[in-house]
Each structure stands twice: as C-alpha cells, then as structure tokens.
Amino acid sequence: MRAVTSRPRPRGVRPATGAERGSLSAETVLLAPVFLLFLLFLVGAGRVVEAQGEVNGAARDAARAASVERTLSDAEAAADEAARAALSGECEPEVDLDGSSWQEGGRVRAEVTCSLDLEFLGFGVAKEVRGDSVVPLEQFRRVE
Template identity: 35%
Template sequence: MRDERGVPVRDERGSAALETVILVPGFMLFIALMVAGARLHLARGEVVDAAAGGARAASLEVSAAAASRAAREHVVRELHGTCSPVVATDTVQFARPVGTAARVSVQVRCEVGFTDVVLPGLPGRIVVTGEADQILDSYRRRR
C-alpha cells in the first residue's frame, strides 16, 4: 500500500494490542510493589507503636514480672491480626532503689506475610522490629 505521494504506508493494525501486552505487566508489577511497600510501612508503624505502648504499660507496674506480663499483653492486643509478635522486656532496672532514675525497655519482633502479594523476588515473610523504652517513676514503689 502506498499513499498519494507513492510512499509505502505502514499497516498499524495490532499495535494497540502489542502496546497493551507490553505495558500491562509493567503496570501490574508497579501496583504490586506499591501494595507491598504500603503493607511494610504500615506494619513497621504498628510494631513501633505497640512497642511504645508496651513500654508504657510496663512502666506503670511495680514489679519486674508484672511489667513483663503487662508489656506482652499490650503488644499482643495491639498487633492482633497483624502478626504473632515476640516480645522481649528488659526489666533489670526495676531492682534499683526508689529515688534513682530507671528505665524499662520493650523490643518487639514480628514477621509480616507477603505470600498474597505476587511480586518476583519478594520473600514470603519479612521481619519487622520495634523498640521503645520508658522512664520509671523515681518515687514509685518497686519490687
């Protein structure tokens, strides 16, 4: 086929289908990457917030054992449905005498699942951690 000047005309039938075949997978990968990134960002925020709340709950207790229990209960309640957290509470400073500065710290480790996000190279689970500490009241009774 030639136009009125005698120049061959290229047939463009099928070019839209070819463009679609090339662009759609790239767009789908982009969407999957956005979903995975958002899930990871939200999970990190939740874990850090749960650690801070756990440290606050622990700081309100009068004994190291009660502080560890309160921190764990708070973190598990906050992260219910997100993951199964591993909680480590440092309550060594509960042994300090009243009137001295002391802290309690909580570390949370959580595995977030990504098996439902189909993205090449993305692992099935990513470990998210959070840590927070809280000052113990210097004049509150401790056991």
C-alpha cells in the first residue's frame, strides 16, 4: 500500500483556521439566489428581444398585405389578418394602419402593438412591444 501524501502548500497560503471552515458553503448559499436572479433577468431580456423581432416582422407582413389591396377597408382587414397570422398565439396584436397617403404612388404604414407577459419568469410585469413598417403603393396601380 502506498501512503497518501498531501500536496505541498503554495507559498503565502496559510491553512484554514476553525473560524474559516465552511465559509465556502455560506458564500454559495448567499450567492446562489443572486446568480439565479441574474439568469432570470437574462431569460427575460432575451424574451423581450425575441418578441420585438416577432412584432417587427408582423408589422412588415401587415404593411405588405395592406399594400396589395385596392381599398383602404380591405387593406385594414388584410393587415389585421396578416399580423394575427404572424404572431399566431404569441399575443393579441393591435394593428393601426395609416392610410393618409392611400393613393397611387403613396405609402401605407402599419403599426403593430403587442403586450408581452413576463409573468412566467416571476417578474409580474407586462411589457408593451411595438413595431412599425412602411411600404410604398405602386405608382400605376389604381386604388380607391
């Protein structure tokens, strides 16, 4: 059998005294909740960034869908349908379509607003996410 020998202690490191024993456990108990809160914050921030991208995409889809319609009322219905399809259950989008330039060669602007629920992370907060997009109307297309 071989005797178990301890490694030589590096220079300048003193042995732990009785008062310092178990300090690593105490530090872990104190720092673990802070670390978990930090991780929850990162997950929440990531969810907000992801939702912002989804809402921007829904606004783009809504503006494109509106731009191919001939009447403003059909454009509003198409924009609402496109935004709901793009977000598909993520939230209940509110679509605001600006048709003040609804004419040949004009433009249509769609703004989509969505309330993001962060309750599942324990924050108890809802964040409003907003995206908008502007699409030109064709120059030689007749609109009513």
